[in-house]
Amino acid sequence: MASQRGTAVPLHKLTPDAVVSAAIGVADRRGLTALTMRSLARELGVEAMSLYHHFAGKEALLDAMVDRVYGEIALPEAGQDWREGFRARSLSVRSVLRRHPWALPLLESRRAPGPATLAYHDANVACLRAAGFPPRLLAHAYAVIDAYVLGFVLQEATLPFDSGPEAAAMIAEEPFGPALTAFPHMAWFAREIVLEPGYTFEREFEPGLVLVLDALDALRARAEPTGGAE
Amino acid sequence: MASQRGTAVPLHKLTPDAVVSAAIGVADRRGLTALTMRSLARELGVEAMSLYHHFAGKEALLDAMVDRVYGEIALPEAGQDWREGFRARSLSVRSVLRRHPWALPLLESRRAPGPATLAYHDANVACLRAAGFPPRLLAHAYAVIDAYVLGFVLQEATLPFDSGPEAAAMIAEEPFGPALTAFPHMAWFAREIVLEPGYTFEREFEPGLVLVLDALDALRARAEPTGGAE
DNA sequence: ACCTGAACACCGTTCAAGT
DNA sequence: ACCTGAACACCGTTCAAGT
Numbered sequence: 001m002a003s004q005r006g007t008a009v010p011l012h013k014l015t016p017d018a019v020v021s022a023a024i025g026v027a028d029r030r031g032l033t034a035l036t037m038r039s040l041a042r043e044l045g046v047e048a049m050s051l052y053h054h055f056a057g058k059e060a061l062l063d064a065m066v067d068r069v070y071g072e073i074a075l076p077e078a079g080q081d082w083r084e085g086f087r088a089r090s091l092s093v094r095s096v097l098r099r100h101p102w103a104l105p106l107l108e109s110r111r112a113p114g115p116a117t118l119a120y121h122d123a124n125v126a127c128l129r130a131a132g133f134p135p136r137l138l139a140h141a142y143a144v145i146d147a148y149v150l151g152f153v154l155q156e157a158t159l160p161f162d163s164g165p166e167a168a169a170m171i172a173e174e175p176f177g178p179a180l181t182a183f184p185h186m187a188w189f190a191r192e193i194v195l196e197p198g199y200t201f202e203r204e205f206e207p208g209l210v211l212v213l214d215a216l217d218a219l220r221a222r223a224e225p226t227g228g229a230e
Numbered sequence: 231m232a233s234q235r236g237t238a239v240p241l242h243k244l245t246p247d248a249v250v251s252a253a254i255g256v257a258d259r260r261g262l263t264a265l266t267m268r269s270l271a272r273e274l275g276v277e278a279m280s281l282y283h284h285f286a287g288k289e290a291l292l293d294a295m296v297d298r299v300y301g302e303i304a305l306p307e308a309g310q311d312w313r314e315g316f317r318a319r320s321l322s323v324r325s326v327l328r329r330h331p332w333a334l335p336l337l338e339s340r341r342a343p344g345p346a347t348l349a350y351h352d353a354n355v356a357c358l359r360a361a362g363f364p365p366r367l368l369a370h371a372y373a374v375i376d377a378y379v380l381g382f383v384l385q386e387a388t389l390p391f392d393s394g395p396e397a398a399a400m401i402a403e404e405p406f407g408p409a410l411t412a413f414p415h416m417a418w419f420a421r422e423i424v425l426e427p428g429y430t431f432e433r434e435f436e437p438g439l440v441l442v443l444d445a446l447d448a449l450r451a452r453a454e455p456t457g458g459a460e
Numbered sequence: 461a462c463c464t465g466a467a468c469a470c471c472g473t474t475c476a477a478g479t
Numbered sequence: 480a481c482c483t484g485a486a487c488a489c490c491g492t493t494c495a496a497g498t
Contacts, residue, residue: 048492049465049493054462057492113409118416143434144434147378147384147438149381151379151380154384159339175342182348186348189351204373211445211446280483284481287472
């Protein structure tokens with residue numbers, strides 16, 4: 001029956017982990033712009049300035065949030081075929097980033113990567129090395145795969161619709177619909193693709209991923225020291 | 231010899247175009263967070279509230295800025311091979327977004343696309359249609375190409391280094407360097423790739439783009455109504 | 461050691477007022 | 480019609496003060 005106010009629980013028992021969890025919760029539910037030192041403190045039942053006792057500032061808090069997100073990604077397993085390993089890992093990247101869309105622009109931006117971030121990249125490189133990628137081609141493959149995966153997630157995260165029906169509604173309404181009359185190919189695209197039953201953007205993800213992985217595997221096989229045609 | 235103050239020029243002669251140009255200039259030079267209605271007004275030698283006479287609010291200003299960025303992209307030409315058209319267009323997308331990195335997260339997010347945005351997408355779809363892509367495969371190809379291009383640019387824009395030497399310096403310094411000892415594959419990656427002379431991230435862009443375009447062209451050729459093996 | 465409260469230099473936007 | 484100035488409800492962060 002002691003003091004309790006607001007929706008917050010811990011009240012005077014901050015730990016860095018609890019602060020990070022609450023921060024990710026706020027960002028997930030209300031977006032990164034709604035995550036302010038003041039709103040986060042309110043969530044934790046504490047004053048804004050208390051947070052500075054655990055984190056040097058908002059940047060340090062973001063560092064910790066990003067490392068937690070990396071920690072949620074399923075790593076490619078050891079003995080696996082590299083394509084299967086990266087397929088599963090990439091599906092996990094996408095699902096984690098759909099849970100935490102605010103993290104995408106921060107993922108690659110940290111100058112002080114945390115332990116989960118380093119473990120993540122280490123496991124990726126290990127998987128490609130085990131598959132026999134020579135250094136130069138490994139760097140190429142890693143860059144190309146993540147360009148595809150992160151770019152796809154970026155498009156999904158920023159597209160102003162979340163489903164086929166929402167997309168159909170948007171292109172039918174003002175100001176989109178009337179504008180299309182001046183752009184015949186866009187109008188064709190709307191009619192033949194977006195308005196077709198079953199349209200979604202996300203259905204392109206996995207086939208595109210496999211396309212990229214297969215194309216890179218062909219390069220790998222050609223670079224094999226045992227000769228290209230085994 | 232009339233009134234002149236600050237670095238600004240037009241003083242009491244705002245036009246929407248001049249406001250957008252100034253806004254893009256501020257965002258290019260000092261980042262999107264430095265673009266505030268107050269800083270923009272200062273740049274234009276005017277009070278913040280004057281801007282609201284030309285734009286409904288900051289969102290409307292961002293709409294106009296994004297449309298200007300789309301207008302800078304070189305469109306695929308009509309009679310061209312589709313792969314060459316998209317290769318040139320994609321190089322243009324990348325160079326425009328390197329000039330205006332703040333635009334990347336905004337590109338796909340507008341609910342009210344401007345005329346340059348619509349013309350851009352129209353030309354892209356036209357190029358793919360002329361190449362014989364059937365609707366379903368066209369949607370796939372467009373999504374996959376832009377995932378790759380935008381994802382690559384996202385990585386470039388957010389990586390905390392801008393060149394090979396900068397990357398080498400970062401992984402040698404605190405806190406990155408010491409942390410690598412616990413991650414042998416990352417250490418190998420640093421040694422064999424990042425510290426090698428001539429390392430840059432950007433060198434992966436064009437070969438990766440061609441890889442993606444070729445893989446999609448193979449799908450297109452297979453879908454050709456005249457039969458797969460011409 | 462950990463949390464607080466006032467203060468500083470900022471935001472976007474509303475509103476009433478000037479010309 | 481177009482620009483202004485004060486005001487409102489916010490920011491991140493510094494600093495001195497509490498316990």
